[in-house]
Amino acid sequence: MGLWTAAGIILRRELKSYFQSPIAYVFLVGFLLLVGFLTFMVGGFFEMGQADLRFFFFWHPWVYLLLVPAASMRLWAEERKSGTIELLLTLPVTLPQTIVAKFLAAWLFLILALVLTGPIVLTVLYLGNPDVGVIVAGYIGSALLAGAYLSVGLFASALTRNQVISFVVALLICLFLLLAGWPPVVSMFTRWAPDWLVRTVAAFGVMPYFESATRGVLDIRDMAYFVSVMIVMLLATHWTVENRKGS
């Protein structure tokens, strides 16, 4: 049996386990309500008099801040707490496959949540005449952003057997990534921090890359940023599981 076949089986189990608990549904509904509320009420969608989705995508990095750690906190912490990690890692499969399987299962779950926002987009299409290309780029950007946060969450989940700690650590790291490149924060720091430091920290931020995607320009640099975050965090997850699985 190929190792990736085994990874596929783990992926399926993980995905199923999301839907076996009511939390998944609470979560999907919560996500949709939150995104809908922020888009239409807080975002001033109707006052804008302009049917585009900037105010829809604007909130994604903030909503994901809560949603993604909640979706990822269980992934390793629960395995360690219940001891099933000992079963999983003594089955004939390697750790990289296992990590990728867990990551993809959770990512698919988040992408499903994203897809369910379709009606919001249809409303906009109905009300106005937005650029479909921009919408597609925005969605791809949003999915990549979710993946980047998720890789952080997976890493945080490997650090501890306590899901609450895993949630908080993931939230804090994601918050750092979010604020690091956010223009209001950057401009605040330029007042007192040396220029090179501001620029170095800002280079880690997700916001510039995500914003360019929501404007419809998703170039290779933006993609490369998100993919690098994922790769780095998955490698960190691998290292962490290797070193902490027994403790």
Next chain:
Amino acid sequence: MLEVRNLEKWFGPIHAVRSVSFQCAKGEVLGFLGPNGAGKSTTMRMITGFLPPSDGTALLGGYDIREAPVEAKRRLGYLPENAPAYEDMTVEEFLLFIAEMRGFRGRRARERAGETMKRCFLDKVRHQPIETLSKGYKQRVCFAQAVLHDPPILIMDEPTDGLDPNQKRTVRQMIRDMAAEKAIVLSTHILEEVEAVCTRAIIIHEGRIVADGTPEALKARHPSGRLDEVFRILTVGDEAQ
């Protein structure tokens, strides 16, 4: 079948396992004895590839667990301490998952899971989520998971822990029934269990093997001819004196 070579384990300053070596051939049931904290579970975790050894290695069916872990693990069934299982799954779902991970597909996976449930007397609870099972049943589910693919090597960490006397007997009988075809290593704190199922016993104390032989040979080491006396003499540490 199973060859353990100079396994060492350090947890920071704790020297948990000290140069443990032994072999276990097909047909042998090897009992792993030792007081709490002796290093039994740690040794098993290294043999099964869960923990990396600080030094030394184990060969499973000729495959080195460090060099060829996937090949080695294919030959292995493992029942970890405390019998963990995915609690949100039903017994059937869980065993189906294990069957698929062990390379059975579609109908064959379902048949395999079904046969295993019969063999381990789990039919009655097959649709029950594992979290709702009693401790003894959970133990048997994890036992079932370990033997599902009929592995040539079976490692079991306290397989009868938490079972009632009847279930203990059943599990011991199942182990005896499989013994001829497999190399089995099991740890236990129950000395009668060693006499009931083991062809050989290893006593481990403070990470070191202090005795290795048939239950009869070990018993002969004390005038009383009782295993618990031998165990006590070999493993009473500084704290107890």
